Amino acid sequence: MTGALGKDLLGLESLTGEQIRLILxxxxxxxxxxxxxxxxxxxxRGSTIVNLFFENSTRTRISFEFAEKRxxxxxxxxxxxxxxxxxxxxxxxxxxxxxAMRIDMVVIxxxxxxxxxxxxxRIESNVINAGDGTHEHPTQGLLDILTLRDRFGDLKGRRICxxxxxxxxxxxxxxxxxxxxxxxxxxxxxxxxxxPNAIDEFGVRIFDRxxxxxxxxxxxxxxxxxxxxxxxxYIPSAREYNRVFGITRERLDRxxxxxxxxxxxxxxxxxxxxxxxxxGPHSVILDxxxxxxxxxxxxxxxxxxxxxxxxxxxxxxxxRSREERE
Amino acid sequence: MKPVLLKGGKLVxxxxxxxxxxxxxxxxxxxxxxxxxxxxxxxxxxxxxxxxIVSPGFIDVHCHLREPGREDVETxxxxxxxAAAGGFTAVCAMPNTDPVTDNQAAVGFIVRQAQRAQAARxxxxxxxxxxxxxxxxxxxxxxxxxxxxxxxxxxxxVASAQLMRTALEYARTFRIPVIDHCEEPTxxxxxxxxxxxxxxxxxxxxxxxxxxxxMVIRDILLARLSGGHVHLAHxxxxxxxxxxxxxxxxxxxxxxEVCPHHLSLTEERVRGYDTDAKMNxxxxxxxxxxxxxxxxxxxxxxxxxxxxAPHHYDEKEREFxxxxxxxVGLETALAVVVTNLVEKGGLSFPELVDRMACAPxxxxxxxxxxxxxxxxxxxxxxxxxxxxxxxxxxxxSKGRNTPxxxxxxxxxxxxxIVDGTVVYRAGLPGERER
Numbered sequence: 001m002t003g004a005l006g007k008d009l010l011g012l013e014s015l016t017g018e019q020i021r022l023i024l025x026x027x028x029x030x031x032x033x034x035x036x037x038x039x040x041x042x043x044x045r046g047s048t049i050v051n052l053f054f055e056n057s058t059r060t061r062i063s064f065e066f067a068e069k070r071x072x073x074x075x076x077x078x079x080x081x082x083x084x085x086x087x088x089x090x091x092x093x094x095x096x097x098x099x100a101m102r103i104d105m106v107v108i109x110x111x112x113x114x115x116x117x118x119x120x121x122r123i124e125s126n127v128i129n130a131g132d133g134t135h136e137h138p139t140q141g142l143l144d145i146l147t148l149r150d151r152f153g154d155l156k157g158r159r160i161c162x163x164x165x166x167x168x169x170x171x172x173x174x175x176x177x178x179x180x181x182x183x184x185x186x187x188x189x190x191x192x193x194x195x196p197n198a199i200d201e202f203g204v205r206i207f208d209r210x211x212x213x214x215x216x217x218x219x220x221x222x223x224x225x226x227x228x229x230x231x232x233x234y235i236p237s238a239r240e241y242n243r244v245f246g247i248t249r250e251r252l253d254r255x256x257x258x259x260x261x262x263x264x265x266x267x268x269x270x271x272x273x274x275x276x277x278x279x280g281p282h283s284v285i286l287d288x289x290x291x292x293x294x295x296x297x298x299x300x301x302x303x304x305x306x307x308x309x310x311x312x313x314x315x316x317x318x319x320r321s322r323e324e325r326e
Numbered sequence: 327m328k329p330v331l332l333k334g335g336k337l338v339x340x341x342x343x344x345x346x347x348x349x350x351x352x353x354x355x356x357x358x359x360x361x362x363x364x365x366x367x368x369x370x371x372x373x374x375x376x377x378x379i380v381s382p383g384f385i386d387v388h389c390h391l392r393e394p395g396r397e398d399v400e401t402x403x404x405x406x407x408x409a410a411a412g413g414f415t416a417v418c419a420m421p422n423t424d425p426v427t428d429n430q431a432a433v434g435f436i437v438r439q440a441q442r443a444q445a446a447r448x449x450x451x452x453x454x455x456x457x458x459x460x461x462x463x464x465x466x467x468x469x470x471x472x473x474x475x476x477x478x479x480x481x482x483x484v485a486s487a488q489l490m491r492t493a494l495e496y497a498r499t500f501r502i503p504v505i506d507h508c509e510e511p512t513x514x515x516x517x518x519x520x521x522x523x524x525x526x527x528x529x530x531x532x533x534x535x536x537x538x539x540x541m542v543i544r545d546i547l548l549a550r551l552s553g554g555h556v557h558l559a560h561x562x563x564x565x566x567x568x569x570x571x572x573x574x575x576x577x578x579x580x581x582x583e584v585c586p587h588h589l590s591l592t593e594e595r596v597r598g599y600d601t602d603a604k605m606n607x608x609x610x611x612x613x614x615x616x617x618x619x620x621x622x623x624x625x626x627x628x629x630x631x632x633x634x635a636p637h638h639y640d641e642k643e644r645e646f647x648x649x650x651x652x653x654v655g656l657e658t659a660l661a662v663v664v665t666n667l668v669e670k671g672g673l674s675f676p677e678l679v680d681r682m683a684c685a686p687x688x689x690x691x692x693x694x695x696x697x698x699x700x701x702x703x704x705x706x707x708x709x710x711x712x713x714x715x716x717x718x719x720x721x722x723s724k725g726r727n728t729p730x731x732x733x734x735x736x737x738x739x740x741x742x743i744v745d746g747t748v749v750y751r752a753g754l755p756g757e758r759e760r
Contacts, residue, residue: 013527090640090643090644091644091645092643092644110645112645112646112647112648113528113529113530113599113646113647114528114529114530114599114645114646114647115645117598117599118599118644118645118646132529133529133530133647134529134530134531135528135529135530136529170529173527173529196525196526197521197522197526197532197534198521198522198523198525198526199526201523201526202523202526
């Protein structure tokens with residue numbers, strides 16, 4: 001079944017602004033389900049979903065699993081350890097075997113860019129990209145955008161800077177495409193050795209100095225610094241990174257306005273972000289995590305062919321909210 | 327051996343400034359008569375070439391025939407037949423076989439397998455270094471004695487400037503070119519496509535143009551230092567063209583080749599992660615394609631070569647970054663060049679024949695490349711105007727990995743003659759499929 005998003009969600013680059021808004025709008029009513037005592041609605045009852053994780057992930061996998069379970073889908077988790085993948089099975093064979101078991105959806109996380117598309121082109125089930133290499137991580141982009149929209153309302157003209165390792169970040173790409181399509185002004189800031197050489201052609205503003213980015217931005221999305229970037233020689237040390245590019249209280253105090261702080265996690269406290277910023281009053285890092293479940297519910301629901309206007313009804317009216325209970 | 331008379335074709339042979347309709351008679355493995363109307367001797371095999379171009383046999387100086395080692399992917403016999411079907415009367419086989427073709431016995435094996443194939447000629451290229459390890463020079467002299475026509479560590483760049491210098495010096499004795507795959511290994515490490523906006527969007531590690539150009543200028547400077555002949559394989563960037571031009575203007579002994587895909591496709595083709603668009607060097611930008619076409623036209627780039635690189639479909643059907651580099655090219659090269667350079671780019675047929683037949687023979691010091699009386703009887707007959715749709719399932723090569731599958735192209739080989747014997751024929755007047 002093909003809904004308003006098409007068969008798959010592979011990235012935000014290929015979506016229209018309208019489709020992104022649709023997902024965000026659909027996520028709104030689903031937020032409330034997670035606040036209920038009985039966190040379950042029957043929208044995807046009878047659907048089978050495989051969470052195919054070829055790369056380690058804790059929060060994304062858990063978030064997807066909660067989203068699936070709260071929509072009453074039957075789920076199976078496959079991770080590389082202990083599966084036939086570790087015995088040398090190719091991705092295409094894994095895909096065909098899954099398909100032969102008559103599943104409805106696959107959520108795939110893979111270290112190779114394009115792996116989700118590869119799978120999507122070879123199976124009839126809906127495919128959701130939960131992060132492919134350094135390409136895209138669309139549901140992370142969507143939850144970041146939902147969190148920003150919660151604070152800012154319309155994102156048109158809002159100034160958002162993505163800080164850190166843009167070169168290797170799928171989160172950065174999904175954010176850039178998604179935010180741009182919603183009319184936000186997007187900037188990136190990081191050492192040039194961690195920006196794509198072609199960044200000029202992305203249509204984003206570039207800041208070489210984090211102080212300038214903070215002066216400009218209304219929100220910062222601070223990316224995790226992967227430690228293997230140091231061993232690969234992209235930057236000299238975590239210590240220097242913190243001193244030159246770290247988001248610190250001291251730097252934020254000099255900003256002309258309050259700056260909203262996002263981080264896709266997991267954080268390296270004291271490297272890309274200082275603890276008093278991460279835990280500070282303008283941090284929405286935990287809101288992102290909460291929104292992650294709602295956004296993923298929305299994506300699952302829409303890909304399964306759910307009608308956006310029925311999302312409210314799909315919740316069912318039976319669950320009591322936490323407020324009612326208390 | 328039966329005499330062969332090619333009647334009524336347009337004879338295009340820039341080696342003798344020939345570009346007009348006329349007959350060609352082949353006798354005892356050599357060109358017996360060329361031009362005008364020739365009356366065939368008794369019992370001659372007559373080939374009707376009306377509407378077709380008759381030229382010296384095409385020579386591909388760069389292909390991978392995978393034997394020994396990967397006979398499941400290609401053999402010398404299937405490669406030689408694919409070559410003949412593509413209009414090539416001779417190909418040069420790269421030494422990155424398994425085991426590596428780095429000694430006289432290995433070279434001799436290829437020569438023998440080629441003789442058995444009875445299709446296009448196959449000239450072995452020996453390795454520069456033992457095992458292509460980039461450390462110890464292979465025995466050039468013995469390999470040349472066994473039939474090698476050049477040396478190369480293709481697939482791997484010669485990282486050591488000292489080894490490259492020595493190879494260029496040592497090769498002078500045997501008057502063979504040293505072919506380099508120009509790629510600065512630390513810059514290119516892990517790269518899967520051209521570094522640019524498309525790689526940044528797709529999240530694939532890029533190979534910058536500079537990785538090629540650094541080695542191009544290094545090799546040109548080493549050719550100047552050593553006096554040796556460096557032949558630069560599969561050039562892909564505008565910068566490389568400028569550097570080669572710089573070297574040639576100074577009289578340095580540098581020659582270069584370009585592949586049909588680098589003359590016709592860009593990095594955009596990689597969108598969608600199609601592994602049939604993955605090769606090394608990678609597809610570059612439109613500006614690079616434009617500069618390469620100009621370089622073919624003005625002769626800065628001497629030769630068009632295929633870099634024919636068959637792979638098993640299992641190996642190609644996988645994650646882009648993990649898929650092997652390379653595409654097959656023997657059976658599409660002529661059509662891609664006619665379509666993109668002659669039809670759109672303003673290359674003339676005599677220039678095409680020079681870049682695909684005369685120049686390869688000249689540069690690699692191979693027989694052929696000419697139809698003057700007494701030349702070897704290697705002839706390519708092709709239809710310059712026929713339009714056809716590429717269907718990789720019909721290839722004689724075992725490889726199916728081509729980005730041109732399903733495309734409509736113009737120009738196709740009609741008859742290929744090696745040593746006076748027709749080794750391939752299709753599409754002659756009266757034989758064409760309707």
